[in-house]
Amino acid sequence: xxxxxxxxxxxxxxxxxxxxxxxxxxxxxxxxxxxxxxxxxxxxxxxxxxxxxxxxxxxxxxxxxxxxxxxxxxxxxxxxxxxxxxxxxxxxxxxxxxxxxxxxxxxxxxxxxxxxxxxxxxxxxxxxxxxxxxxxxxxxxxxxxxxxxxxxxxxxxxxxxxxxxxxxxxxxxxxxxxxxxxxxxxxxxxxxxxxxxxxxxxxxxxxxxxxxxxxxxxxxxxxxxxxxxxxxxxxxxxxxxx
Amino acid sequence: xxxxxxxxxxxxxxxxxxxxxxxxxxxxxxxxxxxxxxxxxxxxxxxxxxxxxxxxxxxxxxxxxxxxxxxxxxxxxxxxxxxxxxxxxxxxxxxxxxxxxxxxxxxxxxxxxxxxxxxxxxxxxxxxxxxxxxxxxxxxxxxxxxxxxxxxxxxxxxxxxxxxxxxxxxxxxxxxxxxxxxxxxxxxxxxxxxxxxxxxxxxxxxxxxxxxxxxxxxxxxxxxxxxxxxxxxxxxxxxxxx
DNA sequence: TTGACTTATATGTCTAGACATATAATCGTA
DNA sequence: TACGATTATATGTCTAGACATATAAGTCAA
Numbered sequence: 237x238x239x240x241x242x243x244x245x246x247x248x249x250x251x252x253x254x255x256x257x258x259x260x261x262x263x264x265x266x267x268x269x270x271x272x273x274x275x276x277x278x279x280x281x282x283x284x285x286x287x288x289x290x291x292x293x294x295x296x297x298x299x300x301x302x303x304x305x306x307x308x309x310x311x312x313x314x315x316x317x318x319x320x321x322x323x324x325x326x327x328x329x330x331x332x333x334x335x336x337x338x339x340x341x342x343x344x345x346x347x348x349x350x351x352x353x354x355x356x357x358x359x360x361x362x363x364x365x366x367x368x369x370x371x372x373x374x375x376x377x378x379x380x381x382x383x384x385x386x387x388x389x390x391x392x393x394x395x396x397x398x399x400x401x402x403x404x405x406x407x408x409x410x411x412x413x414x415x416x417x418x419x420x421x422x423x424x425x426x427x428x429x430x431x432x433x434x435x436x437x438x439x440x441x442x443x444x445x446x447x448x449x450x451x452x453x454x455x456x457x458x459x460x461x462x463x464x465x466x467x468x469x470x471x472x473x474x475x476x477x478x
Numbered sequence: 479x480x481x482x483x484x485x486x487x488x489x490x491x492x493x494x495x496x497x498x499x500x501x502x503x504x505x506x507x508x509x510x511x512x513x514x515x516x517x518x519x520x521x522x523x524x525x526x527x528x529x530x531x532x533x534x535x536x537x538x539x540x541x542x543x544x545x546x547x548x549x550x551x552x553x554x555x556x557x558x559x560x561x562x563x564x565x566x567x568x569x570x571x572x573x574x575x576x577x578x579x580x581x582x583x584x585x586x587x588x589x590x591x592x593x594x595x596x597x598x599x600x601x602x603x604x605x606x607x608x609x610x611x612x613x614x615x616x617x618x619x620x621x622x623x624x625x626x627x628x629x630x631x632x633x634x635x636x637x638x639x640x641x642x643x644x645x646x647x648x649x650x651x652x653x654x655x656x657x658x659x660x661x662x663x664x665x666x667x668x669x670x671x672x673x674x675x676x677x678x679x680x681x682x683x684x685x686x687x688x689x690x691x692x693x694x695x696x697x698x699x700x701x702x703x704x705x706x707x708x709x710x711x712x713x714x715x716x717x718x719x720x
Numbered sequence: 721t722t723g724a725c726t727t728a729t730a731t732g733t734c735t736a737g738a739c740a741t742a743t744a745a746t747c748g749t750a
Numbered sequence: 751t752a753c754g755a756t757t758a759t760a761t762g763t764c765t766a767g768a769c770a771t772a773t774a775a776g777t778c779a780a
Binding site for chain 4: 516517518532535536546547548549550551552
């Protein structure tokens, strides 16, 4: 509309308060340990009610930028240097985001009674059926990652009839299983014969490994190992805090 | 009212509302796409004011568990399967948390005018001085990681006189530079001669690599490369969302 | 000096309203 | 039927209070 000159649209007051404080912390004007103004002081400065500044400060506390202590005040926290947001995108999304052509290929799919090794890997005790899947993702027809997955059929019965020859199991699960929790473990190995062939790299070349273990309400859903060529693939995590 | 009987302490009302809803989402009772009750319905159910349920729902929206749409209502989001919280702890903290003895050893420290390669690595244009540090972290006297770091003295002048023979540069920076932003890149390589010797592993053994690039207010602070023995070290990221 | 008790105060939570705003639904018209 | 205008409504933000509660700081006695 008419006011195209500068700062976009009008942010709400509590967002402006939050941004003001965040800026002073991030520029170092208010270093770690610094006591930021009391709520009543901010109320006076911005001419608003206490609930408004409280909302701003609560969000900063939730983001771990400040620490709030009763009776004492609110203080700039020391950066933690420890929690980063690591984007582990769906492989198809990752590849298409790079502007490359996504390719998928099912290598093997076996439905079997869970072996001792399967139960160990899934972290379940009871016997039951599992699906073991091996597949490959490629970008512009170059191998991008190989996937080795185990799905617990007791938790996801409908996986028995899913067609994994066209849809990657990761996408299928994402659309057929609601909210889950997961644990990722990242490590490095060197390619053995089988891996080297699947990824079209040399035996002994480095590989990045992501092991993901997924569950819902304490029930195991799936365990997957992803192998990437180590020198060409990178995981990027960007974050605030040292 | 008179609903006090049970044990534990009494969580506040908005936290109870948030936990109730979160539980229904996580157990799958309310699957992705499900419309959760309107604020006025929750107000009626819990017998509280709208601001209280609004606070609960706002926090769920901030955590990306629900999506709020004006006029339409609030809906359970589809899990993203893409952002994980990766804990990249301070190495000393990581080792002591494992109950092992932390050891630190400075391998080299050089103060020099930035070379073209240094400027490239730090992403700065202007000439200036840098400190290049190479050091090793160990756990119970076993090499744990080697660190190769560059610090931009224009941004952190006091680093020139810091004693890095006893304190790791990471810890020192953490305590002398306020809030920063960083980008981590994780990859895998195989050990060359120098790395193999420093980590006491075989040449050609896999290594996990973390490259961290740190800045504050668009100003580069430091660039560091951490090398871990790939098969013994693991990065763990745990999170919600598929 | 130490420990126990009291007090002051900043944050934590909550209320019962208010108006703003985006937008789904409905209605009316071409 | 398709499209534009209107309306209804759920969320977004805000207010001016309130009481609860943890705790820093001060007070006083042993």
